[in-house]
Amino acid sequence: MAGGSVSECKEYLFKVLVIGELGVGKTSIIKRYVHQLFSQHYRATIGVDFALKVINWDSKTLVRLQLWDIAGQERFGNMTRVYYKEAVGAFVVFDVTRGSTFEAVSKWKHDLDSKVKLANGSPIPSVLLANKCDQKKESFNSKVLMDSFCKETGFLGWFETSAKDNINVDEAAHFLVDNILANDKGLPYEESNGDRIKLDQETVAAESKPGCC
Amino acid sequence: MAAEDLPSEFDVVILGTGLAESVAAAAFSRVGQRVLHVDRRSYYAANWASFTFNGLLNWIQQYHVNELQDWSSLLEDGEEVIYLSNPDTASIKNLQVFCFTSEEDEKEEEASSSTPTNAAEDHNINADEEAVKESSETESAGNTVTNLLVAIDCIISEHSILYNPCNSPENVPDTARVSKTGSYFYLRLMYSRGSLVDLLIKSNVSRYAEFKNVTRILTYRQGKVEQVPCSRADVFASRQLSVVEKRKLMRFLTSCMEETEEQMAYHGRPYSEFLRDQQLGDNLEHFILHSIAMVTEHTLTEEGLASTRNFLQCLGRYGNTPFLFPVYGLGEIPQCFCRMCAVFGGIYCLRHSVSCLLVDKDTNRCKAVIDSRGQRISCSHFVVEEGYVGPERKRVATPPRFISRAVLITDSSVLSSNSDQQVSLVTIPPIAAGCAAVRMVELSSSTMTCMPGTYLVHLTCQSSGSAYEDLSPLVSRIFCTPDSPDQGNTQNCPSVLWCLYFNITDGSGLETEGHDLPSNVYMCSGPDGGLSHENAIKQAEAIFSKILPDEDFCPPAPNPEDIIYDGDATASAEGEDKEGEDKEGEKENQDKLEEAVLTEETVQTATATSTLPSG
Ligand SMILES: Cc1cc2nc3c(=O)[nH]c(=O)nc-3n(C[C@H](O)[C@H](O)[C@H](O)COP(=O)(O)OP(=O)(O)OC[C@H]3O[C@@H](n4cnc5c(N)ncnc54)[C@H](O)[C@@H]3O)c2cc1C
Ligand SMILES: Nc1nc2c(ncn2[C@@H]2O[C@H](COP(=O)(O)OP(=O)(O)O)[C@@H](O)[C@H]2O)c(=O)[nH]1
Ligand SMILES: [Mg+2]
Numbered sequence: 001m002a003g004g005s006v007s008e009c010k011e012y013l014f015k016v017l018v019i020g021e022l023g024v025g026k027t028s029i030i031k032r033y034v035h036q037l038f039s040q041h042y043r044a045t046i047g048v049d050f051a052l053k054v055i056n057w058d059s060k061t062l063v064r065l066q067l068w069d070i071a072g073q074e075r076f077g078n079m080t081r082v083y084y085k086e087a088v089g090a091f092v093v094f095d096v097t098r099g100s101t102f103e104a105v106s107k108w109k110h111d112l113d114s115k116v117k118l119a120n121g122s123p124i125p126s127v128l129l130a131n132k133c134d135q136k137k138e139s140f141n142s143k144v145l146m147d148s149f150c151k152e153t154g155f156l157g158w159f160e161t162s163a164k165d166n167i168n169v170d171e172a173a174h175f176l177v178d179n180i181l182a183n184d185k186g187l188p189y190e191e192s193n194g195d196r197i198k199l200d201q202e203t204v205a206a207e208s209k210p211g212c213c
Numbered sequence: 214m215a216a217e218d219l220p221s222e223f224d225v226v227i228l229g230t231g232l233a234e235s236v237a238a239a240a241f242s243r244v245g246q247r248v249l250h251v252d253r254r255s256y257y258a259a260n261w262a263s264f265t266f267n268g269l270l271n272w273i274q275q276y277h278v279n280e281l282q283d284w285s286s287l288l289e290d291g292e293e294v295i296y297l298s299n300p301d302t303a304s305i306k307n308l309q310v311f312c313f314t315s316e317e318d319e320k321e322e323e324a325s326s327s328t329p330t331n332a333a334e335d336h337n338i339n340a341d342e343e344a345v346k347e348s349s350e351t352e353s354a355g356n357t358v359t360n361l362l363v364a365i366d367c368i369i370s371e372h373s374i375l376y377n378p379c380n381s382p383e384n385v386p387d388t389a390r391v392s393k394t395g396s397y398f399y400l401r402l403m404y405s406r407g408s409l410v411d412l413l414i415k416s417n418v419s420r421y422a423e424f425k426n427v428t429r430i431l432t433y434r435q436g437k438v439e440q441v442p443c444s445r446a447d448v449f450a451s452r453q454l455s456v457v458e459k460r461k462l463m464r465f466l467t468s469c470m471e472e473t474e475e476q477m478a479y480h481g482r483p484y485s486e487f488l489r490d491q492q493l494g495d496n497l498e499h500f501i502l503h504s505i506a507m508v509t510e511h512t513l514t515e516e517g518l519a520s521t522r523n524f525l526q527c528l529g530r531y532g533n534t535p536f537l538f539p540v541y542g543l544g545e546i547p548q549c550f551c552r553m554c555a556v557f558g559g560i561y562c563l564r565h566s567v568s569c570l571l572v573d574k575d576t577n578r579c580k581a582v583i584d585s586r587g588q589r590i591s592c593s594h595f596v597v598e599e600g601y602v603g604p605e606r607k608r609v610a611t612p613p614r615f616i617s618r619a620v621l622i623t624d625s626s627v628l629s630s631n632s633d634q635q636v637s638l639v640t641i642p643p644i645a646a647g648c649a650a651v652r653m654v655e656l657s658s659s660t661m662t663c664m665p666g667t668y669l670v671h672l673t674c675q676s677s678g679s680a681y682e683d684l685s686p687l688v689s690r691i692f693c694t695p696d697s698p699d700q701g702n703t704q705n706c707p708s709v710l711w712c713l714y715f716n717i718t719d720g721s722g723l724e725t726e727g728h729d730l731p732s733n734v735y736m737c738s739g740p741d742g743g744l745s746h747e748n749a750i751k752q753a754e755a756i757f758s759k760i761l762p763d764e765d766f767c768p769p770a771p772n773p774e775d776i777i778y779d780g781d782a783t784a785s786a787e788g789e790d791k792e793g794e795d796k797e798g799e800k801e802n803q804d805k806l807e808e809a810v811l812t813e814e815t816v817q818t819a820t821a822t823s824t825l826p827s828g
Contacts, residue, residue: 079550
């Protein structure tokens with residue numbers, strides 16, 4: 001999903017998914033990262049597919065990051081393919097205070113890998129977030145265990161995060177974007193999907209497209 | 214993915230995730246109604262679904278018996294129960310699968326895969342005796358191209374077919390050559406204009422969908438596949454047409470855009486007669502009747518002209534032909550509406566059904582439903598896919614109509630060209646008197662539906678017999694199968710590697726009103742044979758305006774890209790932004806639409822192919 005370039009500056013648009021069980025803090029992490037906000041009680045996000053974060057990556061690179069929250073489909077894990085479509089990265093979130101949410105991580109990862117792939121056929125880069133680390137109890141899995149879990153399950157890495165105390169949220173995002181950019185060098189999006197049509201961009205190409213024979 | 218209890222009260226409960234139900238779900242949720250949307254299947258989009266090849270094999274394989282449970286203990290005073298049934302039982306029948314692979318490939322496959330499987334065994338379905346016999350005949354003919362490996366003939370009438378995600382995919386038949394990427398099942402095209410496209414644009418649901426244009430339109434005539442010229446440029450470049458024909462065609466297509474007195478004089482008479490009297494000649498008559506209007510010899514002039522105009526108006530909107538193909542199949546479209554519903558707070562559960570409705574005897578209204586886990590859920594309205602409603606509750610004016618379908622995987626295109634990435638629509642007039650016209654779509658690997666080097670072909674017609682009876686004679690003429698008449702002379706025609714035949718209920722033949730149902734229960738029908746999908750959108754809109762006559766139907770959703778928070782104007786900004794966005798979005802869309810109309814007034818020429826009156 002790379003964009004065009006203006007003079008020397010390259011602009012990218014990345015769709016990143018934020019998935020995991022209900023109540024693990026997905027919406028909180030997005031709010032923290034994009035809006036620098038945290039609230040114990042806010043109403044569910046209604047009517048918004050994703051939050052947009054614009055990152056001045058370096059002097060030559062602008063990244064527009066779409067963070068897709070999972071809306072009302074999370075409760076039973078039945079995501080439409082539409083949600084996964086064209087994603088280039090993902091965060092899988094669990095709640096360190098609830099063991100069951102960690103157990104669901106591999107199910108989410110499996111669902112993710114079965115529904116979307118990079119153009120070259122490999123799984124999209126994903127990062128595991130151990131959220132609510134501000135409430136961490138002693139018993140939380142050791143780092144060694146987490147590292148090997150990530151290796152087995154196919155995560156690039158993991159971060160202990162807190163949306164509440166703003167711990168590691170920026171770092172995790174930076175880590176993921178770094179990996180997405182590395183992938184993107186290989187395959188410009190436009191090239192592979194050039195002839196696809198979006199309905200709201202009609203007729204632009206009707207004449208310029210090659211004819212049927 | 215935790216299984217927890219659902220809230221016990223909703224405004225609208227919707228059962229079935231087909232197009233009409235999904236559009237209704239999005240519309241209700243969009244204006245703030247609390248929506249619960251469930252489907253007993255494990256996949257979205259009901260009879261509109263697209264499957265991977267493995268998913269399709271699973272769909273064919275899985276049986277699920279619907280057990281009636283007694284939930285009468287959950288009844289309150291003054292209530293009675295209406296039990297619902299299983300939607301797949303009635304809507305699909307005569308399913309037959311044939312797998313042909315070449316002997317050479319078989320050897321390769323044996324070398325590469327350690328477990329060549331016999332699908333007939335794996336599927337626990339008896340192989341059809343006759344088909345097996347055919348296979349030995351083919352072998353004795355010494356044909357190197359095909360060898361019938363498997364024939365499964367099962368009639369699905371008492372069981373549902375269910376894709377079971379817990380079943381391991383290991384025992385998939387030896388289809389390495391044909392599967393891989395996935396071949397999609399319910400392939401359907403859509404016209405680039407009409408209610409569905411308008412709604413996608415108006416509601417902003419289009420942001421979830423991507424399309425490709427059908428690249429060429431072909432027709433089958435006198436045993437040959439020919440290309441139909443599709444744009445003004447095509448007409449002039451065409452080598453099949455003489456200069457005189459070219460002029461005549463351009464003149465005709467320009468003139469038929471407006472209603473003339475001459476045309477009026479033919480109202481009530483066949484379109485074919487009108488065309489004959491235009492002295493266009495056989496070639497042009499064929500193109501216009503079968504490929505542009507896509508009607509039959511008997512279609513009336515007014516209807517034929519309307520179809521011709523519709524074709525011409527759709528032409529050039531997004532490309533060279535009037536047809537769009539959703540990337541990954543039409544099954545994506547209902548899911549786009551489901552996503553919209555979820556984004557506005559709708560709750561989704563698959564593998565979850567409604568077993569029965571609780572009806573207040575006095576008011577004849579459905580007060581609550583009991584879901585498949587035995588939970589009582591109150592609702593003000595209940596919307597249901599037609600298949601869930603038992604036949605005893607339906608008012609059936611005419612016997613249900615069926616569509617015959619065939620899905621083939623082939624090794625080459627029916628008309629090779631310099632590009633192997635064509636998406637072709639082929640209109641095939643009735644091959645004999647009394648036969649139906651057939652619409653065929655051939656997809657190349659560019660559509661993400663089949664492996665490079667293979668083609669996915671869908672054939673559709675109105676049923677008169679089983680799908681196999683209706684379509685296999687044509688398949689064996691156009692393609693090379695063990696049934697093909699002249700085995701010696703098949704080097705030019707594509708070989709069929711795998712094929713599937715089945716019949717499915719024709720949604721256009723189903724009444725949605727006047728059934729023996731509570732007054733707040735609304736029924737939606739499944740897909741019909743047509744390309745316009747008007748039916749589903751109209752049903753959803755009608756249900757919506759009956760329940761909420763004063764609300765807007767699917768107003769544009771705000772564009773999240775435009776909602777930029779920069780730290781201070783946050784939390785509450787959401788609601789406000791939405792209001793503002795709505796109006797702007799709407800205006801923008803309208804502007805775009807008008808622009809499109811303006812750029813299109815020049816009539817281009819075209820010809821397409823396809824049939825099935827949607828009446
Ligand atoms: C309608 C549709 C839309 C799609 N849209 C997109 C998209 O937008 N973007 C994208 O990148 N990809 C998309 N895909 C592709 C899809 O997400 C996967 O990438 C693709 O199906 C994987 O193909 P594969 O060859 O690896 O098959 P596999 O992953 O080997 O198998 C896929 C199929 O195997 C079967 N299967 C797998 N596991 C099980 C199990 N546990 N139990 C039973 N059966 C099982 C199922 O039938 C499944 O459909 C789409 C696919 C479909 C069908
Ligand atoms: N202590 C603490 N609470 C959090 C954190 N992140 C989220 N929460 C709380 O967890 C609850 C669920 O969060 P939410 O973002 O709605 O989860 P979602 O369902 O995954 O979107 C809310 O009450 C949040 O305030 C965190 O990092 N620390
Ligand atoms: Mg949330």
